[in-house]
Structures are given as structure tokens and as C-alpha cells.
Amino acid sequence: MSSVLTIRGGVPLTGRVTVRGAKNLxxxxxxxxxxxxxxxxxxxxxxxxxxxxxxxxxxxxxxxxxxxxxxxxxxxxxxxxxxxxxxxxxxxxxxxxxxxxxxxxxxxxxxxxxxxxxxxxxxxxxxxxxxxxxxxxxxxxxxxxxxxxxxxxxxxxxxxxxxxxxxxxxxxxxxxxxxxxxxxxxxxxxxxxxxxxxxxxxxxxxxxxxxxxxxxxxxxxxxxxxxxxxxxxALPDRNESASWASAALVTRGDIFVEGASQRDMMTFLNTYRKVGGGMDIREDGIRFYHPGGKLSPLVLETDVHPGFMTDWQQPLVVALTQAEGVSIVHETVYENRFGFTDALARMGATIQLHRECLGSVPCRFGQRNFLHSAVISGPTPLRGTDIDIPDLRGGFSHLIAALAATGTSRVTGIDIINRGYERFTEKLAALGADFDINDAK
Ligand SMILES: CC(=O)N[C@H]1[C@@H](OP(=O)(O)OP(=O)(O)OC[C@H]2O[C@@H](n3ccc(=O)[nH]c3=O)[C@H](O)[C@@H]2O)O[C@H](CO)[C@@H](O)[C@@H]1O
Ligand SMILES: C=C(OP(=O)(O)O)C(=O)O
Structure with missing residues (x-):
């Protein structure tokens, strides 16, 4: 049976989560x-x-x-x-x-x-x-x-x-x-x-x-x-780690991700620092936090390794809705990875999608009518809404947007998240998130 998450946003996520072996390995x-x-x-x-x-x-x-x-x-x-x-x-x-x-x-x-x-x-x-x-x-x-x-x-x-x-x-x-x-x-x-x-x-x-x-x-x-x-x-899940890192930024929180490995996340960490995220890199994991003050906008392109991993893109876009100014994100790995921004726009984000390659290098999708570049203007307050989760990372991104938003969000389709995030509702509860989980009627 599928479940519904009712999230009351506005609580900074604070505490510790553990990531284990990578879904992609x-x-x-x-x-x-x-x-x-x-x-x-x-x-x-x-x-x-x-x-x-x-x-x-x-x-x-x-x-x-x-x-x-x-x-x-x-x-x-x-x-x-x-x-x-x-x-x-x-x-x-x-x-x-x-x-x-x-x-x-x-x-x-x-x-x-x-x-x-x-x-x-x-x-x-x-x-x-x-x-x-x-x-x-x-x-x-x-x-x-x-x-x-x-x-x-x-x-x-x-x-x-x-x-x-x-x-x-x-x-x-x-x-x-x-x-x-x-x-x-x-x-x-x-x-x-x-x-x-x-x-x-x-x-x-x-x-x-x-x-x-x-x-x-x-x-x-x-x-x-x-x-x-x-x-x-198995090597630790760098994509789950990056998702919690973005959750810390979006909710103005402070999360220690036990198991996160610097070596596999260097490109993400550089970007996180440029946006204004705080981090302490330790042997047993990485602490990610919002240091207060303003976040900075970015120009970003996803790419194959060692570039910026496409699976990091969706959660980070939510953080960019809170940055002061205009960010540009060019998705070059998948032609259709911005569908999740519809729900963010309903929550108050200002995001325009473009068919052109808004990046330094034209990609495979440039002349083919795919909305694969995003222009994000921030900061925009987010407000709760009803969301049906479309995919794994997009779904996690919706959760963190709802957790940062004012008011209540009702989120359906959350089973998709279990495909790549171990015990995510337990982790959210441990970080102080305010939510209920019920079976869908
Ligand atoms: C289970 C798993 O490990 N999933 C990851 C894996 O997916 P996955 O292995 O499916 O991704 P690929 O690296 O193969 O896909 C990259 C690009 O190549 C294209 N392509 C791929 C195969 C093919 O036969 N023809 C073709 O055109 C795809 O449509 C896509 O545009 O790598 C992706 C890119 O890092 C990640 O986003 C996924 O999380
Ligand atoms: C795209 C992803 O996974 P999969 O290849 O399993 O669909 C992902 O993990 O973000």
C-alpha cells in the first residue's frame, strides 16, 4: 500500500545520519x-x-x-x-x-x-x-x-x-x-x-x-x-550524502553525514562551498551546514565523472532557489531531468526552463527540443503544497523543499524514495523533521 507524508515545514534539519553502501554499486x-x-x-x-x-x-x-x-x-x-x-x-x-x-x-x-x-x-x-x-x-x-x-x-x-x-x-x-x-x-x-x-x-x-x-x-x-x-x-553512497548536504542548506540546518567520503565527492564539495554551504570534513564523515547569511547563485553543468554528477543536480536546485541572484544549471546527462521543478514553481520558486544549452559546451540535447537548461532566480520563500513524487532524486528534492516551506505539504508516491534512500523517514525523524506518515485512502 502506498503511503502519504504530511510535512509541516520550517524546521531546520539538525543531527546525524549514516549513509551505507552506494545504490549505484x-x-x-x-x-x-x-x-x-x-x-x-x-x-x-x-x-x-x-x-x-x-x-x-x-x-x-x-x-x-x-x-x-x-x-x-x-x-x-x-x-x-x-x-x-x-x-x-x-x-x-x-x-x-x-x-x-x-x-x-x-x-x-x-x-x-x-x-x-x-x-x-x-x-x-x-x-x-x-x-x-x-x-x-x-x-x-x-x-x-x-x-x-x-x-x-x-x-x-x-x-x-x-x-x-x-x-x-x-x-x-x-x-x-x-x-x-x-x-x-x-x-x-x-x-x-x-x-x-x-x-x-x-x-x-x-x-x-x-x-x-x-x-x-x-x-x-x-x-x-x-x-x-x-x-x-561497498563504497559509501555519495549521492545520498550529497542529498543530505543539500537538505542542510535548504532547511538552514546542520547535518553530520556519517560515512560520507570526501574523495568521491570533491566536485560536489567545491560547488557546495561556492554556494556558501559550510562543511567540516572528518575521517568518519562530513558535517554539512548553513552558516547563516546569504547563499550565492551558481552557473553549473552536470557531466560524467569527474564532473558534477547529475544525481546531485535535483537536490541542489532546491538550494539554489534560496540563493541571492540568478543561477543557471545545464543538465547534459539526461534530456528530461527538470520535470520536478513544476512542483517547486507551485511552491513559489522562480525557475524557467530552456531548450538551449545554457552552458560552456553544447551538449547532445542542444538542438533537439529538450527543456534541459534551468534559470533559477532567488531567493524565493517556499510554501507547502500537494506533491506527487515523480522520481527518486526529484522526490527527495520535493521532500526537502516541503521541509523548508511554510505551511503543510501532502506528499504521495514516497515509495519511490525507498529505491535509493535507506530508512529515510527514520532519518528525517532523527533530524527533527515535523511530519506524519499515513496509508493513502
Ligand atoms: C543504477 C545506476 O547506476 N544508475 C546511475 C547510472 O545510470 P545509467 O547507467 O543508466 O546511466 P548511463 O551513464 O548509462 O546514461 C548516461 C546517458 O547515456 C545514455 N545511454 C545510456 C545507455 C545506452 O545504451 N544508450 C544511451 O543513450 C542515457 O540515455 C543517458 O543520457 O549512471 C547515471 C549517470 O551517472 C546515474 O544518473 C544513475 O544514477
Ligand atoms: C537516476 C538514478 O537511478 P537509476 O539509474 O537507478 O534510475 C538515480 O539514482 O538518481
């Missing part, structure tokens, strides 16, 4: 366990929906997934991997994008894969053409089936020289997960190098893979016949 490390011939142990696993989805999908394919009742660590044993019915796979795929990454590991483990139509945030068209091209270059055969695609490799997967048209995170991971046990050498150019990609490489190296990453976005993989298991602690 943990489910993929779980998938990697299928490549091994012995059990793997994954630590620092958050209780989020995408982890549940991948647990079910792996279990359907015969992988034993055991959760330590105290630590939540997962032990994944692939020794009885088997095929599963496409109907069951479809029913368990949920709203996640991870199923497409099962292709390589399932082909290696059982010779075939059925991949259902993907979920994930509706922030653009999100095609899977790079994934399918990559798989075909490895020798896979892709067939359309009702409700998804079937992948097989009658002659096995073999290494290939691959070039990505854009440094896609998912397509890079597709290459990694397919190439490590493919026959021969794979050279990938135009690869994504996000910290989560590098952590997946660390997982695969622990299993016995031979992978080198060059500074020019080239990744070289020497295929090996067999892989063992891994014991790995």
Missing part, C-alpha cells in the same frame, strides 16, 4: 557474484528497494543469498545457478535498471539470459542500445521476446575492441561484467570512470579479474577462465 556487486565459482561476501549493504529486487532476481536464478541478521552483510553463493522463467523474472524486476547487467554473468553461468523491460527513473528516454551493441560485439545473439529480450551466445563470449559513443556508466559495467570471463582481450575506449565503476572493478579484481584503467577513459580487460568469490565493503 551494491546491486552490481551482487550481480558480479554470479561470475564466481565460490561464495562472495558483500558488506555495508543498505536496505533499499534495488537491493531487494536484485536479491529476488538472483534467487530466481538459483543463487543463495543469505543476510547476516546483525550486520546485514550478504553472502551470495552462485554454485546452483540455473535458468528462470521469463514471467517470474518480469514479475520480480521491479522499478530497477539493474536487470540489464545480468546479461554477461548469466551467459557465463548458464548460457542465456532473459532481460525484462527496464525500470529506473523517468528522467529521459534511457535507451539500451549501447548495451546491446556491446553484447553483440562480444558475440552474443539478442532476440526480442514478449516483455523483454533474450540473450544467448552459442559460441561463448569473446573479447572485443569497443568504443562507447558516450561514457555510459551502465554500458561500461556491461563491458566489465561480460569481458572478465570472455575469451581474450577487451579494450574499451570512452569508458565511464565514476567511483562506483572503479569499485566494481575492485570487486572483480578480488575475484581474479585482470583489469587496468588508463587516464584517457580506456579500460583493458584480459579475460580469465574462472573467477573466485570476493569479500568487499
Amino acid at each position: 551494491v546491486p552490481k556487486a551482487m550481480v558480479a557474484s554470479l561470475l564466481g565459482n565460490e561464495p562472495s561476501v558483500l558488506r555495508n549493504v543498505p536496505e533499499i528497494k534495488d537491493v531487494e529486487v536484485v536479491t529476488s532476481l538472483l534467487q530466481l536464478h538459483g543463487v543463495t543469498v543469505e543476510k547476516d541478521p546483525v550486520t546485514g552483510d550478504l553472502t551470495l553463493d552462485p554454485k546452483s545457478a540455473k535458468t528462470a522463467s521469463s514471467t517470474a523474472i518480469d514479475a520480480h524486476a521491479g522499478d530497477s535498471r539493474i536487470p540489464i547487467l545480468l546479461c554477461g554473468p548469466l551467459i557465463h553461468a548458464i548460457g542465456e539470459a532473459f532481460i525484462p523491460d527496464l525500470g529506473g527513473c523517468k528522467i529521459g528516454d534511457r535507451p539500451i542500445d549501447y548495451h546491446l551493441n556491446v553484447l553483440r560485439q562480444f558475440g552474443a545473439v539478442v532476440e526480442k521476446r514478449p516483455g523483454g529480450i533474450h540473450i544467448s551466445a552459442p559460441k561463448g563470449l569473446h573479447g572485443a575492441k569497443i568504443s562507447l559513443p558516450y561514457p555510459s556508466v551502465g554500458a561500461t559495467e556491461q563491458v566489465l561484467l561480460s569481458a572478465t570471463r570472455a575469451e581474450g582481450i577487451t579494450e574499451l575506449s570512452g569508458a565511464a570512470t565514476e567511483p562506483e565503476v572503479v569499485d566494481l572493478i575492485a570487486v572483480l579484481q578480488k575475484m581474479g579479474a585482470i583489469i587496468s584503467v588508463q587516464t584517457d577513459r580506456t579500460i583493458r580487460i584480459e579475460g580469465v577462465k574462472d573467477l573466485g568469490g570476493y569479500d568487499h565493503r
